[in-house]
Amino acid sequence: MYKTGTIINRYTMFIYFEMIKQTGAKSILDVGMFLKRIGAVARQAVDCEISAQACICGVDFFPEVDLPIYEMIYDQILSLNQFMDCTEPFTEMEGKRFDVAFMLEVFSMLREQQLEKFAAYFLQKASGIVADTKMGDWLTGRGLVRGYYPLMMEHSRFAWILVDELRI
Numbered sequence: 001m002y003k004t005g006t007i008i009n010r011y012t013m014f015i016y017f018e019m020i021k022q023t024g025a026k027s028i029l030d031v032g033m034f035l036k037r038i039g040a041v042a043r044q045a046v047d048c049e050i051s052a053q054a055c056i057c058g059v060d061f062f063p064e065v066d067l068p069i070y071e072m073i074y075d076q077i078l079s080l081n082q083f084m085d086c087t088e089p090f091t092e093m094e095g096k097r098f099d100v101a102f103m104l105e106v107f108s109m110l111r112e113q114q115l116e117k118f119a120a121y122f123l124q125k126a127s128g129i130v131a132d133t134k135m136g137d138w139l140t141g142r143g144l145v146r147g148y149y150p151l152m153m154e155h156s157r158f159a160w161i162l163v164d165e166l167r168i
Contacts, residue, residue: 005061005109007037011156012104017048019130019160025099026054029090029126031118032106033058033077036070043073057090057098059083061109084117093125101126104158107134119144122163129161136161143168 007013016034019025028050035043036058043050050056055075063079070077076092083089101122110118119139122129129135136148136159145166148159 005032005037005105006039007034007105009105009156011153013038013045014153015130015151015156015158016102016104017045017050019100019102020050020054021048023100023128026051027093027096027098028054028056029098029101030056030058030074031101031103032109033060033062033070033074034102034104035073036060036062036065036067037105040073041069055092057092061106080114084114089121098126100128100130103129103131103135105132107132107138123167126163128163129159131159131161133157133159135159
């Protein structure tokens with residue numbers, strides 16, 4: 001049996017799709033491959049959809065769970081090790097910034113060095129970051145951002161970081 005990091009929190013699912021919709025994101029960095037972790041077999045779930053024209057790049061934390069459908073859903077996929085070894089990881093986005101980067105329910109899966117690499121990449125290559133509050137607090141605690149806008153739904157809390165506005 002593989003560990004898959006399955007996400008079942010409906011509020012986390014709602015935040016993922018709603019932030020794409022609200023921001024009008026056309027380029028998305030999905031750290032942890034959220035769509036794979038909720039079991040989506042298309043770019044839609046919970047009555048929400050991501051446009052086929054949007055570019056979605058994913059960092060797969062569970063490449064041993066090899067499902068070919070995700071090669072159709074994502075425009076480019078890298079394993080965590082591939083991401084860590086690259087200086088310019090996503091050829092799909094060369095010379096461009098991601099409209100939004102997601103890092104939901106993955107903070108506890110990463111070591112300090114990996115968190116540092118993602119933080120540096122986000123702050124350079126993303127206009128906005130949606131993360132759980134652990135990541136938002138970590139970025140703030142390291143003095144990389146001035147804070148974040150809290151997003152709350154019931155008992156679920158998320159961090160919305162507008163990089164150009166909040167980066168130190």
